Amino acid sequence: MKTFDVAIIGCGVIGASIAFELAGEKLRVAVFDRQEPGREASWAAAGMLSPAPDSSRDLALVPLGRESLRLYPDFVDTVEEASGKSVQLAREGTLEVFVGANATQDRDRRVETCRKLGIAAEAVSVEAALRLEPTAAANGARAFAWFPEESTVEPRSLTAAVTAAAQTRSAEIHADCPVTELLLEGNRCTGVAAGGDKFLAGHVVFAAGCFASQIAEASEILAKYTPTHPVRGQMIALRPNGPLPRHVLRSERGYLVPRRDGRVVAGSTSERVGFEKRVTTAGMRKIFDAAIELCPALADAEVVETWSGLRPGTPDDLPSLGPTDIDGLLIATGHYRNGILLAPVTAKLVREWILNGRTEFDAAAFSPLRFSRQKLGAAV
16 A cells, blocks of 8 residues: 555646645655546646636635746746646737627626726727737627737646656556545545555545546535536637738637647636536537637638647536645545636645645635535524
8 A cells, every 4th residue: 555645636737737746845655547647628728818707706816827827937937847748838918809889898897896906907909909909800800909918828738747747746647547446444544455456645635627426436515615517618720811810819709828739719608517528509609609709810711639638627617725624634625717817826825825724815716615614604
């Protein structure tokens, strides 16, 4: 029976980043994934690094997103140095497009909200926006907002690089090795059962996205702390015949993310269809319509790839991060649409919880214990 300081369930970008961070502290780390690492939500993501809220439900997430964006350049430097792989970080900014009769007012409210949240944002004229991004001859665009600090990474490259970097720091990656049980002694989690063996660990971190319910012997325990559900997001990769957009373009209907290899990633849908992971004609049509509205020249683009992934949603759309009331068990999942953005800060917080028992960042809003408290409050 092997013994580790930390056992991590899940080797997407979150689990791999935690492993990389903890292995850097000379802790003995093992990561367990039910398949090839990085093949779920991380593999399917677009890679936008944006702390700007999509709705009022995201407001509590903004400080966490801003902190993670601040950490990203150093995170990328250390990962690339350790792995020898590029994550394709591009710090080109984002143009947000507004259409309709109230476009200017909507844009101004958006900019004001983001500035109050400490996010760099500015209103730009249509003429200035098209000078900045000539491909953004958006159909019906009446107003633009510019987010100069936003960046992108290539998620598949990032996840592969972080996984390799964790291995260079001696973290053990156990692929095709699903965890079937949490090992418990009284109120303490002492390890995991995986791949027919048992592994002891001082701490266990659940970072397996929306798959808590599929760990048969632990599903009821994990459901208390991470009541995640899968949210399908469909995606398309296009190859334009003409110039490639230089910046991310987005609207309330969709987004375009340029890649260094000449592709443009377009997304996305948000569907509650259980664990069904497939591409549909309705989903593709929604994405195509939004993409062509943002960049009409894409109507003649080659379709290079289509895919879908399962984001880990939670009841309040916020991640579940931190210690539980079972000693030694921590949760780091439920990042929904923000797993790529939040990887560096999540790894930092987990390191602080494990080494110091607390964090400098106020992460109370994301405590896994909040779900049990909400149920208790509803029952009173």
